[in-house]
Amino acid sequence: MPKKNKVKFNICNVHYALQNIAEDGAVTFGTPVAMPGAVSLALDANGEPSNFYADGYAYYTISNNMGYDGDLELAMVPEQFRTEVLKEELDSNKVLVENANVETANFALLFEFDGDVRKIRHVLYNCAASRPSIESATNEDEIEVQTETLALTATPLANGYVKAKTGDDTTDAVYQNWYKTVYLPTAEEESSAEPAVQSVSAAKSTTTTAAKTTATTKEV
Incomplete structure (x- = not known):
């Protein structure tokens, strides 16, 4: 029997894949694109079960999985992500222009956590990102790197799928191809x-x- 992870640590190998929805509602994804410089990822579960009461007790529990909300912190948001997802436009002088009249694109987010035995690979299927804040600070005795943070919302697809991750016995073919196509x-x-x-x-x-x-x- 293969060994199993006892702990996890360190986020790395972050990718995004643009989401495409056909006229019949079928969802497909583009080829995953690397997003180097991941610093941290913090996502909180959104939605809690609620109870329906009848006959004087909790007669039925209603599942309410609304996905996740949180932040992805990066050294810098890649320019390709800004143009493909945040829909910033490159003009003829290759200057990034932000346009309030353009809607952002949805995407799948892929990433992994290190483990003591094997990396755990994840994918969130239906993500939206808000624009990062603009901030920096003057240099003092030491240079402090200023990171950029994307506020993420991951909601269920129409078929109910929210996320997937590799397990202890995931086949090697699926594991090795995790960043080639969205599972x-x-x-x-x-x-x-x-x-x-x-x-x-x-x-x-x-x-x-x-x-x-x-x-x-x-x-x-």
């Missing part, structure tokens, strides 16, 4: 269902061929 359980189920459909079609074809052969033999 989606629905995609896995659909791909595994396709061979079964093909097998059913093949079986029908074989049965039809056998029936025709039998009929020809009888006629002869």
Whole structure:
């Protein structure tokens, strides 16, 4: 049996992947893009269970998973994230221009925590980010690095999925490809269902061929 993590520490390998929604509501994601310089990530669960009371007691508990709210602190927000997600525009002089009339884009956020045995990899599917604050300070005896913080909101997709993370027994193929494409359980189920459909079609074809052969033999 493989060893399991006892502790976790250190955030690293942060990526984002732009979210695309087709006319039929199907959700897909672009190729994950690295966001170097992660300092910290703090996300609080949003939404708590509530009780429905009847017959004098808590008759039914209503689940209320509204995702997560929190902050992602970076050394600097990458320019590519600013243009693709925050929708800042590069003009002809390659100057970043912020436009209040443009809506920001949703994205998946991928990241990992170090573990004593294996890194734990995560993905939040439906994230939105607000603009970072503008702040700095004068140098004193020592130079203090000024970081930038994105306020994040991660809400459920239409199908209810909020996040996913690798476990103790996650297959090596999924683990190694975590930052190549965004892992989606629905995609896995659909791909595994396709061979079964093909097998059913093949079986029908074989049965039809056998029936025709039998009929020809009888006629002869």
